[in-house]
Amino acid sequence: MLRQLFGRNKCFMRTTQLQFEVLSFIVLPQVQQSRNTFILKRRIPPALHKKGQAPKKLKARHFVYDLVEDTNSRKKENLELVLTDYVQGLGERGDKVSVRPNYGYHKLLLPGLAVYASPENIAKYGSEEERSKKPSRHSSHTAERTVNVLSRNILAVVMNKETPWKIEPWHIRASFRKAGFYVPEEAIELPQEPIEGPDLDLEMKEFTVTVTINNHETAKVRCRIHHWSTNLADRLPFVEDHWKIPADPLFPPSS
Known part of the structure; x- marks a missing residue:
């Protein structure tokens, strides 16, 4: 009898040890806590109970809730x-x-x-x-961005095909205004050589103007001349996306 009990206990100990070894190789999933808050409202509020009496037992309809707000989708403050x-x-x-x-x-x-x-x-x-x-490198926090935006643009300067003209700062200011930029005339510096027309040899030729921002930063803006006529028959063909087409410089590059 004792020998049978000892044999059973020995088998039980071996089985328990084997189960422990198997469980030790099992990797349990890692569960992380999440902070979720939902604001709910009972669809059917429970009835009030009289003072001194036990509250009434809630029924199934009292455990139906409507979602008022999910705080996870709430816009966070800056x-x-x-x-x-x-x-x-x-x-x-x-x-x-x-x-x-x-x-x-x-x-x-x-x-x-x-x-x-x-x-x-x-x-x-x-x-x-x-x-x-650390002294300031720019006159304002938007000055550098303004220089980058202006430098990337190619400005279309539309001039008359019949009336004689000479490009002045107000022409460039009007071209900037058509492109969505407000630039005062005193901030525009033209090339030293005068640009006069009408001259179809200047069509789609490119020159550079300098724009001064806050009397501190400067931006080089490329401009292209386009001739325009009030007479429909004399108008030049429309060039779509002219800024994607390579253009020759109006003045030879200085060595």
């Missing part, structure tokens, strides 16, 4: 940050900016280009002493 270095399109060191959370975290906070706009950080990076450590 991050208030203080720049620790110059960031193109945003500002200089010490400027306080408001950006979207995803952009502010991945593009500014992680690379070390900004810190949270706490009173201590505002006083630290916004002081004149801190700003003087």
Whole structure:
């Protein structure tokens, strides 16, 4: 009898050890916590109970809920940050900016280009002493972007085909206005050589003007001459997407 019990216990111990070894090789899935908040409202509110009495038992209809708000889809507020270095399109060191959370975290906070706009950080990076450590490279936070946009454009300067003309700054200003840019005449610098017409040899020829931004930055803008006539029969054929076609320079490049 004792020998049978001992044999059974020995078999049980071997089985338990084998199960433990098998379970040790099983990789359990990792479950991460998620912060989800749903605001619900009972579709049928329960009846009130009298004071001093036990509340009535809820029925199945009282456990039907309507979704009021899913906080995961709620628009997050902007991050208030203080720049620790110059960031193109945003500002200089010490400027306080408001950006979207995803952009502010991945593009500014992680690379070390900004810190949270706490009173201590505002006083630290916004002081004149801190700003003087890295002087401003641009006159404003949009100046560099403006230079890049203007430099990429090819401006169409439309001139009359019958009336004599000489290109002046106001012609370039009007061409900028047609392209959606407001540029004052005093900020436009023409080439030293005068450009006069009408002359069909100048058609689709390219020249460069210089635009000064905030009396600090300069942008080189390419311009192309197009002749236009009030008489339909004298008009030149329309050239679609003229900026995609290579053009010859109006003046030979200086050596």
